Amino acid sequence: MKRVFAFFGVIALVVSLFTCISQETLEDLPFSFDKQDLPDFTNIRGAILDSELYALAELVQWDDSLTTKGPGNKERSISLKQYAPIPGNQGNIGSCGAWAASYAARTIIESIHIKRTDKVLTTKMAYSPIYLYLTVIKNKNITYGKDAILPDTVNSMRRFGLPRKAMFEEFTVNIQQLEQQRNITPPVNGVAGLFEKDASPGHRIDQVKKSLQAEIPVIIGLNAPNSFKHAKDVWVPEKDEISDPKNGHALCVIGYDDNKYGGAFEVMNSWGEEWGNDGFIWIPYDTFGKWVEEGWHVTVDENIYNNALEFTGKVSVEVQEKRGAMQVILMEDGIYRLPTTLKNGTQLRLRIENAAIRQKNKKIYTYAFYTNPENNRSVRINGNEWITPGNVVILYFNSEQNIDSIISAFDRERGNISSRLENILGNDFVLFEKSKYEYSSMQITANLINERSAAGMVLSVSYDTEEKPINNMIPIEGGTFTMGSPGNEKEKKETVKDFYIGETEVTVVEFRDFVNATGYKTTAEKNKKSLFYNYRNMAIEEREGLNWRNPGITQEDNHPVVHISWLDAVEYCIWRSKKEGLTPYYTVTKNNSVTPNSRANGYRLPTEAEWEYACRAGTTTLYNTGRTISPNQANYEASMIYKTTPVRKYAPNQLGVYDMHGNVSEWCTDIIGNNRVTKGGTWYVKDHQIHSACRKLQPSETTVISTGFRLARNGG
Numbered sequence: 001m002k003r004v005f006a007f008f009g010v011i012a013l014v015v016s017l018f019t020c021i022s023q024e025t026l027e028d029l030p031f032s033f034d035k036q037d038l039p040d041f042t043n044i045r046g047a048i049l050d051s052e053l054y055a056l057a058e059l060v061q062w063d064d065s066l067t068t069k070g071p072g073n074k075e076r077s078i079s080l081k082q083y084a085p086i087p088g089n090q091g092n093i094g095s096c097g098a099w100a101a102s103y104a105a106r107t108i109i110e111s112i113h114i115k116r117t118d119k120v121l122t123t124k125m126a127y128s129p130i131y132l133y134l135t136v137i138k139n140k141n142i143t144y145g146k147d148a149i150l151p152d153t154v155n156s157m158r159r160f161g162l163p164r165k166a167m168f169e170e171f172t173v174n175i176q177q178l179e180q181q182r183n184i185t186p187p188v189n190g191v192a193g194l195f196e197k198d199a200s201p202g203h204r205i206d207q208v209k210k211s212l213q214a215e216i217p218v219i220i221g222l223n224a225p226n227s228f229k230h231a232k233d234v235w236v237p238e239k240d241e242i243s244d245p246k247n248g249h250a251l252c253v254i255g256y257d258d259n260k261y262g263g264a265f266e267v268m269n270s271w272g273e274e275w276g277n278d279g280f281i282w283i284p285y286d287t288f289g290k291w292v293e294e295g296w297h298v299t300v301d302e303n304i305y306n307n308a309l310e311f312t313g314k315v316s317v318e319v320q321e322k323r324g325a326m327q328v329i330l331m332e333d334g335i336y337r338l339p340t341t342l343k344n345g346t347q348l349r350l351r352i353e354n355a356a357i358r359q360k361n362k363k364i365y366t367y368a369f370y371t372n373p374e375n376n377r378s379v380r381i382n383g384n385e386w387i388t389p390g391n392v393v394i395l396y397f398n399s400e401q402n403i404d405s406i407i408s409a410f411d412r413e414r415g416n417i418s419s420r421l422e423n424i425l426g427n428d429f430v431l432f433e434k435s436k437y438e439y440s441s442m443q444i445t446a447n448l449i450n451e452r453s454a455a456g457m458v459l460s461v462s463y464d465t466e467e468k469p470i471n472n473m474i475p476i477e478g479g480t481f482t483m484g485s486p487g488n489e490k491e492k493k494e495t496v497k498d499f500y501i502g503e504t505e506v507t508v509v510e511f512r513d514f515v516n517a518t519g520y521k522t523t524a525e526k527n528k529k530s531l532f533y534n535y536r537n538m539a540i541e542e543r544e545g546l547n548w549r550n551p552g553i554t555q556e557d558n559h560p561v562v563h564i565s566w567l568d569a570v571e572y573c574i575w576r577s578k579k580e581g582l583t584p585y586y587t588v589t590k591n592n593s594v595t596p597n598s599r600a601n602g603y604r605l606p607t608e609a610e611w612e613y614a615c616r617a618g619t620t621t622l623y624n625t626g627r628t629i630s631p632n633q634a635n636y637e638a639s640m641i642y643k644t645t646p647v648r649k650y651a652p653n654q655l656g657v658y659d660m661h662g663n664v665s666e667w668c669t670d671i672i673g674n675n676r677v678t679k680g681g682t683w684y685v686k687d688h689q690i691h692s693a694c695r696k697l698q699p700s701e702t703t704v705i706s707t708g709f710r711l712a713r714n715g716g
Contacts, residue, residue, distance in 0.1 A: 047097045048149040049221040049248035049293045057151060057193035060297045062210065078212045079255035081266065083111035085123040087279025088640065089272035091686070097153035097219075097250040098132035099270035102162055104252035105217045105298060106188065112215050113305045114447050121446075123640070128165040129270070135160045150221045150250055154296045157188040194218060194295035201289025208265065208288075209256055211297050217252050220267070221294030224249035234261050234282040243291055254280070264288075307398060308449050309362045313355040315394055316441040317459065320347040320386065328442050328459065335417070335646075336442050337556075341462040347386040348461070355396060364448075365397040369407050373463065378407045391417060392459040395425075398448040414651060417458050419632060429454045473500035473713060474656050476614050483612055485622065485693040494609045498715025501606055501614045504647035504658045505560035505666060505708045506572065511548060512557075514575050522547055523565035524703040530563045531704035533684050540704070552705055553643035560644055560664045560708040566676050566700035569605055569667050569709040570594055576711075577602030585714075596669075598714075606712035608670040608695065611679045615661075615692045617654035622691040623661055624653040629690070634662035635683045636690050644683055661690045664708040675699055682706035 085107050090099050107126040116122055135156045136148045194207040211218045222228075225241040228249070255266040263285040273279045283291075316325040319342065326348070328336045342348075355364040368381040370389030380403060381387065395406075406424060413420035422429055446455035476499050483494040514520065524530040524547035532543040532552050546552050548563045555562075570586050577584040577600075585604040587595045596604070606614070616624055623629040631639035633650055644663055652658045662685075665678040675697035681690025683706065688694075698707070 047094075047153075047221055047248040047250040049223070050149055050151060051197045051293065053149065053151045054193060054221075054294045055197045057191075057296075059196065060192040060194055060207070060211075062214075075213065076259065077255070077257040078209075078215075079257075079266065080108055080112065080212065080215065080217055081254050081280070082117045083108045083122065084119075084252075084254055084268055085126040086119055086640070087268055087273050087275075088126075088129070088270060089637075090129070090270040091638075093133065094148060095129055095133035096270050097148055097150045097221075098129035098136070100219045100250040100252040100268075101129075101154050101157055101296070101298070102127040102132040103129040103165065103270070104254070104268050105219050106157065106162060106300075108217045108252070108254065109298070109300055110305075110449070113300075113302060114308045114449060115310075116447055126165045127162040130165075131163055132156055132160075150219075150248070150294055150296075153250070154219055154298065155191055157298065158191050162188075188298050189301050190297075190299035192297050194297050197293075201286070204289050204292060204295060205285050208253055208295055211295075212253065212256055216297060216299060217254050219294075219296040219298070220251055220253055220292050222249050222251060223247050223291050223293060231276060231281055233277050234264065234284065236284065236287055237291065248293075257282075262286075305449065307451055308447060308453075309357055309364070309398060310445070310447045311355040311357045311364050311396065313364075313366065313394070313396055313444045313446075313457075314353045314441050315443075315457065315459075316351040316353075318349050318351065325351070325441060335458045335460055337460045337462070337558075344463050345388060346463070347388050349384050349386050350381065350392065350394070350459075351384070352394065365400050366394070367397070367401065367403040367406075368392065368394045369403070369410075376411075378411050380404065380407060389459075389461050391461065393417070393421070393456060394442075394458075395421075395454055395456040396444070396446065396448070398453050399451040418649075419651065421456060422632075425454045426452065429456070472503045473711065474503050474614075475500055475715065476610070476655065478715070479613070481613055481616065482620065483609055483693065485691065494613070496607075496610050496613050499606070499610055500713040500715060501610065501657060502711040503652075503656065505664060505710050506569075507557060507647055508548070508555055508559050508561045509557035511561040511564075511572065514572050517579075518575055520568075520571060520575075522563065522568045522703070523701055524548065524563045527703070531702070533682075533705055546705070547703075555644060556646065558646040558648075560647060560659070562644065562664055562705050562708050563703045564667075564708055565703050566605075566667050567592055567594070568703075572709075573603040573605065573711065601714060603711045603713055605667050605669045605709060608668045608677045608679060610712060611666065611668055611710075612692055614655060614657055615653065615679070617657070619654070619692070622693075624692060625661070629661055629687055634659070634690065636662035636681060637684055637686050639683070641683060660692075664706055665696060667707065667709040671700075672697055678707060 085103065088099060088103055090096055103126050107122060110125075110127075111117070111122050116125075132153060133148060136152050194211060195204045199207075208218050208220075223243040224247050225237055225244070227238045227241060228235055251267040251269055253265050253267050257264060257266070261282055261284045264282040265285070265288050266280055266282050268280055269275055271279070317328060317338070318324075319326045319338075326338055328338065350368060352366060352368060355366060357364055369378045370381060370387055370392045371378050373388070373390035376390070378393075379387075381392075393410075395401075395403075409424045410420055413423055442457050442459070444455060444457055448455060476496075478495070478497040478499070480493055480495040482491055484491040529542055529544045530546035531540050532546055533539075534541055543552065546563060548561050551562050567588070570588065574584045574586055574588065582602040583597070583600040585597055585600040585602040587597070589595075619626075621627050625633050629636075635641055635645045635650070639662075647663075648658050650659065653660055660680055662681050663683055664680070665682050666680045668677040668679055670677040676699070678696045678698060679694070681694055698704075
């Protein structure tokens with residue numbers, strides 16, 4: 001019997017938004033893998049091209065009723081690039097087929113249906129390549145990290161469905177939660193080959209162009225020789241290279257232009273923005289026809305998006321005893337704050353205007369609640385009442401909700417606001433990164449895809465207190481632990497005494513208070529330059545004019561201060577100790593010689609052992625989160641944020657200490673040779689460089705965009 005991968009254009013599926021029909025389950029899918037033995041290299045390929053298996057696929061039958069534009073369209077150029085997410089990086093895993101099919105093609109198809117062109121939003125709502133890859137290797141008993149067969153990868157989208165990438169970044173999702181989220185995701189209902197395995201180059205080109213004319217991206221299996229790894233704007237193989245199925249690589253075709261390079265297709269890769277032309281490249285028709293082995297065409301039931309609606313919402317804030325609306329400042333991930341702290345007990349109220357909806361006969365459901373700063377319990381906002389909130393959450397839905405149930409679930413969750421909301425509201429919730437704001441209001445424009453979709457904004461409110469900064473120091477009970485890790489840092493037993501450590505890294509606003517009070521000039525300001533990480537070419541480079549005031553990235557007051565030398569951190573410790581009536585731990589001479597006083601009760605930098613002890617928080621695994629870590633738990637390369645994030649954005653460890661993995665590396669007291677120890681890793685390094693034992697060394701005078709510091713104090 002012929003194996004069929006798709007029944008394209010024959011059966012109209014009736015789909016419930018809450019149940020994906022005929023999808024299989026993954027109840028025994030493993031969610032933990034040991035990645036330490038994987039090779040550390042980039043630009044891996046990872047698609048097994050199987051011509052015999054591809055030959056069994058049912059070929060596409062063109063049906064104009066299933067497309068936005070008919071395949072008879074003869075335009076000289078077509079581009080779906082505006083609907084694509086920002087190119088991601090598959091790293092050292094053979095998952096290119098999943099990236100091409102899920103992250104690229106499936107996401108683009110949805111963007112086209114709902115007319116979504118905001119790349120940041122598209123990237124946030126992209127479908128998960130990791131989930132798709134795991135479904136394939138699980139069912140085929142493939143070793144994690146190894147290549148997957150492309151036909152199996154494409155077909156798995158129809159068999160298992162897909163969650164969003166934000167809900168399944170790596171391997172930390174509970175299987176019941178995953179099944180629930182996947183089951184409300186619009187499924188793929190059409191999968192078909194575009195051309196026969198022995199089709200002529202001209203026929204392959206024509207079929208791919210027809211799919212693009214129908215506004216459907218194409219997943220291709222390409223024989224990618226070494227020259228492809230180093231291509232820039234256009235790829236043309238070298239004369240001595242031959243087509244070899246062992247070099248299989250999957251990509252997504254997102255456009256063509258008959259006038260470019262004599263006629264060429266534009267493809268999206270999964271090697272990050274630093275490859276090619278920001279992650280894209282052109283392949284001339286003659287090269288394409290000879291080197292492409294497989295072409296896949298996927299569709300979804302357009303009726304799924306009948307309930308999609310686009311709206312604009314506006315919220316202004318009034319503060320008691322002040323006239324007019326209060327200014328709001330956009331921070332990160334749809335989180336706003338007031339420009340100043342408020343006096344204790346100050347009340348405010350929200351003016352939530354009716355959302356403007358683009359579609360006729362549609363309704364938007366708006367809800368709001370706030371957290372009580374005294375007991376951290378959440379309270380529903382019913383009207384224009386005056387409130388004294390810690391955080392305010394405004395949510396927009398496509399359908400009526402049981403908001404009291406949502407509030408109760410929110411209070412039961414742990415972690416930062418965005419992760420709590422995502423865990424509760426699921427696959428189609430987005431806390432807007434690119435919300436718009438005026439001087440006097442917060443604004444949001446969003447597209448709610450289905451009846452379970454939700455969008456939201458958060459207002460963070462701070463109050464003046466008379467508490468001393470010691471309340472930001474976490475008391476750590478001393479003990480003995482195993483420091484280091486096998487194969488990286490030598491393991492040894494280490495004992496630390498009781499001490500305090502900073503709940504967070506020292507922030508921009510805290511460091512500004514120090515500079516304003518003392519007139520201190522940092523090392524970077526004196527040198528008029530500092531080190532910068534250029535993520536496009538993955539290199540550290542020196543740039544003039546960079547310092548803590550002008551870091552080269554967007555920072556708000558609650559971000560960790562960067563471009564700080566070891567001596568800058570020491571000077572801050574001395575100032576803060578004196579400010580609070582403590583005995584300074586350090587003394588600095590005119591020639592910048594530093595002498596410690598181990599009996600002092602003032603602020604200092606942690607020792608490396610103290611830092612690692614506080615980071616581990618009693619754990620013995622690579623990370624304090626377990627054997628693995630995900631972008632939902634820390635800011636590092638896989639998070640694709642490419643800058644610092646606010647302190648407390650991610651959940652703290654078991655001791656209540658934040659950002660011990662990623663974000664910025666932190667100075668320690670220890671010196672090895674002529675270099676000081678830094679711990680914690682940064683926002684641009686890989687996961688194996690942010691584990692609990694990971695240590696980096698750099699000269700004391702170094703200033704870099706990724707280094708800050710955290711305070712410590714003697715216990716007792």
